[in-house]
Amino acid sequence: MPIVFLILALFTVVMAIGTVTARNLFHAALFLIGAFFGVATIYVLLEAEFLAVSQIIIYIGAIATLIVFAIMLSRSMMGREAGGYNRFWLAAAVGAAALWSLLAWVLTTVSFPVVNQPVPADAIFQIGTGLVGPYVIPFEVASILLVVALIGAVMIARERHRQR
């Protein structure tokens, strides 16, 4: 069991590093898709299979397609000019490494109240009743947010016909 986690975690981390270091933007998008898939397999290890499948549908099927479309629609940026790092990359790398060491120290020293219970067998039923029961207000707010984002994105990105 731990060997499976190590392989999947290594896969996810390698894909994530590929995302942030690839020079060609399209390759970075492909690495991102690999990272999303790795995260979905981690969810399967954590016995959250509904979330794993939703991750694949939403992230790979929708968000990754959006990102790839945005890369294709800003085509001339595929060249060497826009790949690579800006002038803050060294500070960013040092900052990220420092942040990770701090987080790793905190997470390994604190002891969390871990319990050893199994996941309920009707987890999907409970997610459904939770979304329309106790959490109906965040559900409705999320749907309003998605409608607003949809309308806003279409309004911002549409072609404007210039009037001469």
Place this chain on the structure above:
Amino acid sequence: MTIPLSWYLLLAAGLFCIGFFGVLSRRNAVAALMGVELMLNAVNINLVAFWRYVRPVDLTGQIFAIFVLAVAAAEAAVGLALMIAIYRTRRTINVDHIDLLKG
């Protein structure tokens, strides 16, 4: 429970820091958005790991993660629309060149 909780949390922290590095160090705005998506995924792994190890009976952790997923989708859509609009008017999405508001 053969995998200790701290392993999942370390993985999530690692992904978060990689995404953090990506947002701050990339020249292309779309690549910075990819870093943001990595950070959101790291947060989701954290949420689901805590749900599984601390309170698996109550499905709140997974529901929270589903909401984070939905919000991430909305934010990616709006962000990419903004970048397309910027590209159309300024012909560049190099973050070093989009600095009109800089004092």
Place this chain on the structure above:
Amino acid sequence: MDWSQIDLRMVGALWNQAWQNAGITPPLLTVINWVVAAVVLLLVGLNMVIGLIWLERKIAARIQDRLGPNRVGPFGLLQTVADALKLLTKEDITPTEADRITYNLAPALAVFHVLMTLAVIPFADGVIGADLNVGVLYIVAFGSMGSMAALMAGWASNNKYALVGGFRVVAQLLSYEIPLVFAMMIPVLVAGTMRMNGLAQAQGQFGGLGWYVWVMPCAFFIFLAATLAEGERAPFDLLEAESEIVAGFNIEYSGMKFAWFFLAFFLNSWVLSAIGTTLFLGGWQGPFVDRIPALGVVYFFAKTMVMFWVLAWIRATFPRLRIDQMMDFCWKFLVPLALVLLVGTAILLKLGLPSPFDGLALLVWNLVLLIGGFWLLGKAQHRAVYASKRAFTPQLPRL
């Protein structure tokens, strides 16, 4: 011989016993079982495509009053083998300035997403690769990955027409995913489970009349239309038909890479037929299947072949739709129909009618929507034709 004693699970028990006698312990044995099951599924899936391609060509030929392949082998059965050998020996071209990694990865991803869905198809009661709790959503997930493969193929070819073809494929696949998901959710609502084996088990009442195609024909129609579009089959195959001027996103692919796309297309058609069989036609249900479980495989394959035959029949008969007609059909007809159907089904199920009457109420609601929907579609078409005729009527000069 007592046929009811033959259970496929007995074979599994004998297999496990033989390995344990040879000294292989359970954790390693589980891994070996998984690998063997995966290899068997893959071999069955990939080798079936040879027969499927031959079958589709024969069906299309006979419907169009011609013979079809009949020279290579008896009844032309070896024609597909000959085609595969030809494609294997073709030169492997990569276009200049094409993105080499993406160009090679796209056909692999196209086959990957189809093969992964083979894991949740119930061939008989319990004979399923992985009876996931979220089987139906798993299929949707890997269907959505297929659009990524097409987009990669279109981009990596470094060809304007392939790119436009790739954009259109993604538009079509993403649009038709929505009615497909709604049409798949309606049997899930009625059966109360997302497990594929559970859906097949829930259609066992009233003999053959418990199948969901009799209870919800409108959902079956939406599923059929969305399946035709998701599989890029006629009449929705504008994007990669051979007779179009530009063969869509796979124009720059030749030889074995094109063979992979071709294989993915036919296997996808079969897998979608298998999913339709499980969701609507009762899966492995049939007469005497509770006494002789092995008959489930026979019924499943028979029903899947019938559905595949229907898909090939539609391909040979209908003309192709334009891209804007395709989009209109999805967003202006299928999505509102599916939404109204879903809400109505949920309300009817909440009413909690006793056993035969809830099926009858669902049937009535489905027929109302089917007939009403087509009547409205007919009126809209009539108005469009009438408007376009008026636009072309020459205005005679007033004397």
